[in-house]
Amino acid sequence: QKEVEQDPGPLSVPEGAIVSLNCTYSNSAFQYFMWYRQYSRKGPELLMYTYSSGNKEDGRFTAQVDKSSKYISLFIRDSQPSDSATYLCAMSEVTGTASKLTFGTGTRLQVTL
C-alpha cells in the first residue's frame, strides 16, 4: 500500500463547477499538508499549505484536512479553464533540518467551456 493514495482521474468538469480532489494517507507522522498544481512541462506550484485539521481558504481554493481520518481535500469553486492541470497532494514529516515530501500520484483536471 502506498503511503499516499490519490485518484489519478482524469476528471473533466464544465466551467463554473465545484471540483473536489482528495487524498488519503497511512503515515501518522505526516505533519504538514500541501496541494500543488502542475501545468504541462512546468514544475509543481504551491497552492495551499496547512498543518492542522480543519479548513483553510484562499480565494476560490479551500483545503481541508482531517487527521483523524487521514484524509485531505482540495475544493475549487467556480472552476475556470485555466485551472486545467494536474493537482498533486503532498505531505511531509519533519526530520531535523529537512522535510521529506511524499506526493500522491496526481489528479488530472480538465475544465471545459
Added chain:
Amino acid sequence: DTAVSQTPKYLVTQMGNDKSIKCEQNLGHDTMYWYKQDSKKFLKIMFSYNNKELIINETVPNRFSPKSPDKAHLNLHINSLELGDSAVYFCASSQMSNQPQHFGDGTRLSIL
C-alpha cells in the same frame, strides 16, 4: 527574477555518458532538494541539502552525486547514465524544514 532555476531544461544523451544538472535559488533558502518524476508523473525525493550539508539520501544509486558549493546552489552529477534514468528531475528549496518547498521547472533527461 526566477526563484528556482535549473539548467539545462532538456538533456538528450547516450547511455554510459556522464552529465550534470545545475540548480540555483535566489530565495535565500537554507535547504535544497532534488526530486525525480517518472513517466507516470510520480514525484519522489532523491536528496536534500541544508546549508551545504547532506541531510536526506533516499537510497539513490551512487552513480548520482549531488554537490552543493554554497547554500544557493545544488548540482546533480550522474555517472554512467542508464535507460532507466530517463525522467524529469526537479530541484526545490525551502527556508526551513517546516516551510513549503518551491520547485524549479525541471530538467527533462532522455537517454538514447
